[in-house]
Amino acid sequence: MATQALTTTVPRRGRALAGTGGRTAALFLVPFFAVFAIAMIAPVIYSLVLSFHSQQKSGLGFGEAKTVFVGLENYVQVFQSETFVEGIARLGLYCLIYIPCMVGGAVVFALLLDASVAKARKLFQLLVFLPHAVPGVIAALIWAYLYTPGISPLVQALQGGGIQINFLDAHMVLPSIVNIGVWEWTGYNVIILFTALQAVPREILEAARVDGAGEIRAAISIKFPLILPALSVIMLFTIIGTLQLFTEPSIISKATASVTSTWVPNLWAYDAAFIRHNLNQAAAASVIIAGLAAILSLAVTRLSSRMNKS
Amino acid sequence: MKRRHLFAGVAGLAASTLLLAACGNGPTPAAAPTPTEDPSGSITFWSSLAGMDKVAEAFNASQDKIKVSFETIPNGANGGYAKLSTAITAGNGPDVATIEYPQLPQFVSNSQVVPLDGLINKAETVDKLTDETKALVQFGDKTYALPYDAAPMLMWYRKDMLAKAGVEVPKTWDEFEEAGKKLKAAAPNSYLASFNPNEVAASAGLAWQAGAKWFGTEGDSWKVGVNDEATQKVASYWQKLIDEKIVKVTQAYSDEWSLDLANSTVVGVLGANWSATGIQKRTEASGQKGQWIAAELPTWGNESGAFYGGSSFNVTKSSKNPAAAAKFVEFLTTNQEAIKARGNTGSAFLAFPGLTPVAQKAYDASYFGNDIYEVFNKAYGTITPGWQWGPNWDITNTALKDAYGKLTTGGTIHDAVDTAQDATVGGLKQAGLSVKE
Numbered sequence: 001m002a003t004q005a006l007t008t009t010v011p012r013r014g015r016a017l018a019g020t021g022g023r024t025a026a027l028f029l030v031p032f033f034a035v036f037a038i039a040m041i042a043p044v045i046y047s048l049v050l051s052f053h054s055q056q057k058s059g060l061g062f063g064e065a066k067t068v069f070v071g072l073e074n075y076v077q078v079f080q081s082e083t084f085v086e087g088i089a090r091l092g093l094y095c096l097i098y099i100p101c102m103v104g105g106a107v108v109f110a111l112l113l114d115a116s117v118a119k120a121r122k123l124f125q126l127l128v129f130l131p132h133a134v135p136g137v138i139a140a141l142i143w144a145y146l147y148t149p150g151i152s153p154l155v156q157a158l159q160g161g162g163i164q165i166n167f168l169d170a171h172m173v174l175p176s177i178v179n180i181g182v183w184e185w186t187g188y189n190v191i192i193l194f195t196a197l198q199a200v201p202r203e204i205l206e207a208a209r210v211d212g213a214g215e216i217r218a219a220i221s222i223k224f225p226l227i228l229p230a231l232s233v234i235m236l237f238t239i240i241g242t243l244q245l246f247t248e249p250s251i252i253s254k255a256t257a258s259v260t261s262t263w264v265p266n267l268w269a270y271d272a273a274f275i276r277h278n279l280n281q282a283a284a285a286s287v288i289i290a291g292l293a294a295i296l297s298l299a300v301t302r303l304s305s306r307m308n309k310s
Numbered sequence: 311m312k313r314r315h316l317f318a319g320v321a322g323l324a325a326s327t328l329l330l331a332a333c334g335n336g337p338t339p340a341a342a343p344t345p346t347e348d349p350s351g352s353i354t355f356w357s358s359l360a361g362m363d364k365v366a367e368a369f370n371a372s373q374d375k376i377k378v379s380f381e382t383i384p385n386g387a388n389g390g391y392a393k394l395s396t397a398i399t400a401g402n403g404p405d406v407a408t409i410e411y412p413q414l415p416q417f418v419s420n421s422q423v424v425p426l427d428g429l430i431n432k433a434e435t436v437d438k439l440t441d442e443t444k445a446l447v448q449f450g451d452k453t454y455a456l457p458y459d460a461a462p463m464l465m466w467y468r469k470d471m472l473a474k475a476g477v478e479v480p481k482t483w484d485e486f487e488e489a490g491k492k493l494k495a496a497a498p499n500s501y502l503a504s505f506n507p508n509e510v511a512a513s514a515g516l517a518w519q520a521g522a523k524w525f526g527t528e529g530d531s532w533k534v535g536v537n538d539e540a541t542q543k544v545a546s547y548w549q550k551l552i553d554e555k556i557v558k559v560t561q562a563y564s565d566e567w568s569l570d571l572a573n574s575t576v577v578g579v580l581g582a583n584w585s586a587t588g589i590q591k592r593t594e595a596s597g598q599k600g601q602w603i604a605a606e607l608p609t610w611g612n613e614s615g616a617f618y619g620g621s622s623f624n625v626t627k628s629s630k631n632p633a634a635a636a637k638f639v640e641f642l643t644t645n646q647e648a649i650k651a652r653g654n655t656g657s658a659f660l661a662f663p664g665l666t667p668v669a670q671k672a673y674d675a676s677y678f679g680n681d682i683y684e685v686f687n688k689a690y691g692t693i694t695p696g697w698q699w700g701p702n703w704d705i706t707n708t709a710l711k712d713a714y715g716k717l718t719t720g721g722t723i724h725d726a727v728d729t730a731q732d733a734t735v736g737g738l739k740q741a742g743l744s745v746k747e
Contacts, residue, residue, distance in 0.1 A: 054742075055741070055742075056741070056742035057419070057741050057742045057743055058742055058743070058744065059530040059531070059743070059744050060419075060527060060530060060531070060532060060701065060743065060744070061419045061532075061701045061738075061741065061742075061743045062418060062419055062449060062450060062701075064421060065420075065421075065742075077740060083712070144565075145565065148564070148565050148566050149566060150566055150569050150570070150573075150575075151565050151566065151569055169718055169719070170715065170716065170718055170719040171719070254508075254561065254564060255561060255564050255565065255566070256561060256564075257507035257508065257559070257561060257711070257714050257715040257717065257718070258715050258718065258719075259715070260711070260712035260715045261708050261711060261712055262708070262712060271708060274389070274391075274392030274395070274396065275391075275392065275704045275707075275708055276702065276704055276705050276708065276737065277395060277416065277420060277702065277704070278740070278741070281740075
């Protein structure tokens with residue numbers, strides 16, 4: 001997305017304006033802010049407005065609907081919806097499994113890569129990153145195939161080994177979807193962490209070695225603390241990304257009834273908007289999800305800046 | 311999942327769903343539907359039905375006043391209605407749309423389709439239909455669509471497997487259960503049919519056949535009975551079939567479902583006339599030619615049946631040329647040329663009298679082991695009267711589909727219909743509609 005690169009210029013604006021090239025900088029920034037206002041700010045404001053209104057019909061509902069201001073009623077309805085609350089809980093559980101697996105895996109892989117010999121490094125880097133090059137939808141389709149009993153060579157092989165497992169039943173489907181996420185995103189984060197590891201000053205590592213630290217000790221006591229800032233960035237991205245979980249469950253739901261159409265909050269919002277035709281409720285749900293993302297992001301940033309200081 | 315910068319990410323979250331929602335504002339005033347004797351101009355036509363591109367071509371070739379441009383859209387299960395509904399509300403929908411009967415009332419209720427009265431020649435179209443099909447497209451005293459197909463619900467069986475079990479084609483649901491048990495004895499790994507959580511319209515059809523009325527009107531109120539007495543009877547019966555492993559719970563059209571048919575794990579399909587192509591496609595390579603037969607639904611004693619699926623053609627509110635659109639809708643639903651143009655694209659059974667023989671002639675039914683059209687005709691004559699679809703079918707559809715998700719972990723069909731009843735009543739009330747339970 002173009003905005004991704006551009007948003008990073010936001011904090012710099014103040015400084016640039018104060019300098020001599022302020023006017024020129026402002027000129028260059030106008031296109032960005034114009035698009036940003038139309039594509040981001042306006043929809044956010046519009047969705048806030050929507051979320052406080054409701055389309056009310058009467059009687060049999062075959063007449064024109066009236067738009068009325070209902071205050072917080074949509075929010076109340078969303079929070080009263082059992083399926084939405086279940087979705088939030090499910091997402092929480094997903095995070096509890098996904099984040100340690102994915103981030104832990106990425107740290108271990110990155111440290112291993114950093115410690116490996118230069119030749120193998122390039123190859124492993126590529127292999128680890130490769131799954132991320134597969135688009136999310138395709139990955140979910142491939143995994144849906146691998147999970148489906150009777151078709152999947154994986155299930156068949158496990159059966160051959162005496163293990164009966166249905167990846168798509170109501171109990172296993174959450175870990176199965178976590179697995180898709182881990183498979184997709186670990187490699188991406190390994191690259192970020194690995195880059196951070198490359199920036200660790202070599203003299204510190206040499207000093208550690210002189211002091212008698214082995215590879216493992218150096219990894220735990222020197223390298224890991226030095227990549228903590230990168231790790232907190234990863235945590236931030238991961239939490240925001242996880243809250244937007246949508247693609248994988250929506251694809252898997254075609255293969256099993258265990259994934260409902262309101263399985264996670266984002267699916268709930270989609271269902272509200274485009275299946276049940278209640279845009280106002282969908283707006284309220286989206287605002288709630290955005291609010292959650294904001295709170296969690298703030299918590300992660302606070303926590304990591306405190307960790308970095310100490 | 312996407313990763314973005316924090317700010318963009320949070321803003322984007324709210325924006326992504328609602329950017330589309332933003333299009334929903336400002337109802338576009340539809341052009342006043344004035345009937346024109348001889349309309350002309352360009353119109354657009356959206357459908358997910360096979361062969362409609364050829365039908366549009368045939369229409370264009372048959373006259374030079376109206377030019378139809380056709381666009382294929384995904385079917386309902388894959389987001390077709392989301393696309394259609396959003397586009398109409400945003401004012402850039404097609405002139406002519408394809409909407410299945412269960413979904414039609416909600417498009418009417420959202421004022422997304424226009425009444426055809428005054429645009430069509432009623433004597434030559436609507437008046438020639440049966441009462442059962444008319445009931446699917448008329449609300450209040452207005453006609454909102456012309457029906458295309460009238461899809462009688464059927465059972466499809468493997469006759470070789472029925473023979474193996476030593477049973478005749480089941481005539482009643484008791485016989486169906488008995489046949490399932492005998493099949494289990496003869497072929498322990500086989501199921502007589504599958505129960506499809508993602509095909510809620512099939513559940514509705516089964517309930518309809520048993521005399522259930524999920525939706526009805528009483529004065530100015532809706533009456534919702536998704537868990538009415540007849541439905542409870544059907545629910546208990548199918549729960550028993552699931553518990554006895556006579557039917558297998560699988561998502562229709564999934565890979566698993568396809569494989570089950572191909573390797574004889576499931577030897578029957580609860581479907582309709584349109585199931586033929588799907589069955590043939592999935593089982594042809596397994597040498598099952600000549601083994602599949604169509605049969606009327608087993609009954610509860612009296613002659614009864616239901617529609618399962620079927621589509622109507624409509625003129626949308628975003629049409630700038632409703633007169634031309636209506637002309638094309640007439641062609642689509644009543645003209646033999648339209649049916650001929652489809653060619654061999656499926657075993658259609660059409661609502662308008664005199665069209666089905668044309669479709670039958672074009673369709674190559676040699677894959678099947680009996681005269682399937684004869685069965686269609688019989689089943690069409692037994693539709694249980696009095697069924698009506700509700701004002702927001704997708705609330706019920708989603709609720710029931712999702713509740714069926716618990717079938718594999720101890721949930722029952724009973725629980726599911728109760729959940730769907732509550733969700734439907736709650737959802738309609740939230741929209742301000744008047745509802746009686």
